[in-house]
Amino acid sequence: MPKQSILIAEDDPCLRAAYERRFRRLSFNVHVVEDGEQALKFIEHSPPDLFICDIMMPKLDGWGVLSKLTKEKRPFPVIMLTNLEDDKTRQTCKDMCVDGHLIKREMSLASLCTLVNALLKQRSE
Amino acid sequence: MDFFGTITLILLYESPPFSIILFLLSALLLVAGVAVKTWKEAYYLGGIETQPLNWIEQTHPHLPSPRVIGIIALCSATLLIVALQTHSDIFPFNDPYHGLNLTTLFLLCAAVGSLAELKWRGSREYMLSFLEGTAIAFLVRLLLSLPGRSIDEKVIIFLLLAASITMIEATLVRARKRGVIMVMVFSFAFWAAVWFVALPR
Secondary structure, three states, X not given: OOOOEXXXXXXXXXXXXXXXHHHHHOOOEEEEEOOHHHHHHHHHHOOOOEEEEEOOOOOOOHHHHHHXXXXXXXXXXXXXXXXXXXXXXXXXXXXXXXXXXXXXHHOEHHHHHHHHHHHHHHHHO | OOHHHXXXXXXXHOOOOHHHHHHHHHHHHHHHHHHHHHHHHHHHHXXXXXXXHHHHHHHOOOOOOHHHHHHHHHHXXXXXXXXXXXXXXXXXXXXXXXXXXXXXXXXXXXXXXXXXXXXXXXXXHHHHHHHHHHHHHHXXXXXXXXXXXXXXXXXXXXXXXXXXXXXXXXXXXOOOOHHHXXXXXXXXXXXXXXXXXXXXX
């Protein structure tokens, strides 16, 4: 069975490395990018099985990525990770049909892995 | 007899001299130190699992690479084997046990490099640079000691090698900090000095 692939867009290098290592340990095919532009380019060439996206990023932020990647255009689940906890952000995520809107303060690598596994399992069923 | 053979014989059949006991104790302490530090780091990194993601983003904990530690250990062991074959008869490595000083030097390098990788971000560049300088020095010595070559040919080989290394560094390796380059030059100069001292007068 081929490895499932995860695309992670995160501008913070340390967090990016932590995600990469953690998901590699779970035997996922992990690809990391630094901004929204790189994420869109990657998705265009090889759509992942799951996409984890930070909202605040340089060049093109998470909202910019989602606006070009509408629900119809993406056959994979998207998790938005952010430090923004306001209602407006929650509502925007809901409007853009995001599969998971997660606050970084409330999430750990362990809980993120549990959620990713659950979403991918749900997708394969 | 080689260093490890001598040690085995001494430990099995004779009362070990003070220098051997000191070396073995130092080696044991170094290995124990690296092991404890590695375990502590692994425990610390285990804690990252349950920390909030914004904590990782704000504190930027250092994530040591087991691969780099493995490479440091492997390179040190390889260079030690080469050094034991080629350097154990020249000062300051011509100790009575034919390898005690060399083994101590490379063991120290591996331990310092591993500990630095566990502790400090970016330290790997300096350690690998030291190992690289040593490897280049050994290669140069190997080429210069080729039998049946005149001095002129050896100088040409040396210059060609220096040009190749410079070109490889410039094209394949990303721009390095001045300190990293200095470490490489220093390690090369160290081995060159050892050979210079060992030259027959």
